[in-house]
Amino acid sequence: MTASDPKADLHLYLQSARDALLWKLEGLSEYDIRRPSTPTGTNLLGLVKHATGVELGYLGDTFGRPSGEPLPWLEDGAEPNADMWATADESREYIVERYHRAWAHADGTIDALALDSVGKVPWWPSGGDEVTLHHAVVRVIADTHRHAGHADIIRELKDGAVGMNKGKASLAPGDSAWWENHRSRLEQAAQEADRRATSDEIN
Known part of the structure; x- marks a missing residue:
């Protein structure tokens, strides 16, 4: 029998979603990774930008481990939906590198704390803001896979490229x-x- 390792299981599914999301950028022009593909503006690079904030929030700030990464879309007076698209001044490299740094910071939280550790989500209402690390990781996994699914469809509509990841199409x-x-x-x-x-x- 294989020994149970809940953290390893959670990390496996989190990393697979991360990798899938970034893979959908490969081989596309700056225009194609940024242009809106739905009436609400969903776009590939914006999904990566959004996922970065989700990781740093739920698996950083929530457990008293701020990353120090600038997230201007969370500042007072920020434009609504600013985390869902990239400005012309935000390079692909900058957004992808920041996402990688978010992974490292989130993984550090997962490694350092027990799954039953309790944190407080800063943007949830007081009194209902406590969450375990296990819950927070599952929430981030669900959110990232959801957006990886969005990216699957967007990419297929752009150039016909399909597949779950580089090594497994699942088609x-x-x-x-x-x-x-x-x-x-x-x-x-x-x-x-x-x-x-x-x-x-x-x-």
Whole structure:
């Protein structure tokens, strides 16, 4: 039997999400990593910027371990949603390097504290702001994987590149013709289901 190591398990899933998020930037132009891809402005580099703040907040400040990293989007008077996009003055290298530093700082918190250690989330209401390290790590994992999923879809829509990570696509095997046929079958099924639902409403 394999010995249980909860911290190692948590770190494995956190790191896989981190790596996936950054991988989606590779091979794209400055324009393509920054341009809005949804009506609410979701973009690849902005997701990385946001994830940085999440790690430093939940796995740093919450447990009395401020990183010292400047996070201007958290300052008084900051523009709403400023953590979700990169200005022209914020280079790709700067944002990625800061994310790497956030990893190191967060990992230091995980290594230093027991999972049942209690911290206080500074932006949660007083009286309901306590959280264990275990809870905080799970929360960061969930948030990072959620945004890695956003990045998956954005990247596929930009240039067709797909896959969970560099070594594992997690997709059915098939060439472009197979996938086009698959997509057509899904479209046909959707239209047929809609026709049946409309017919049932009429009858």
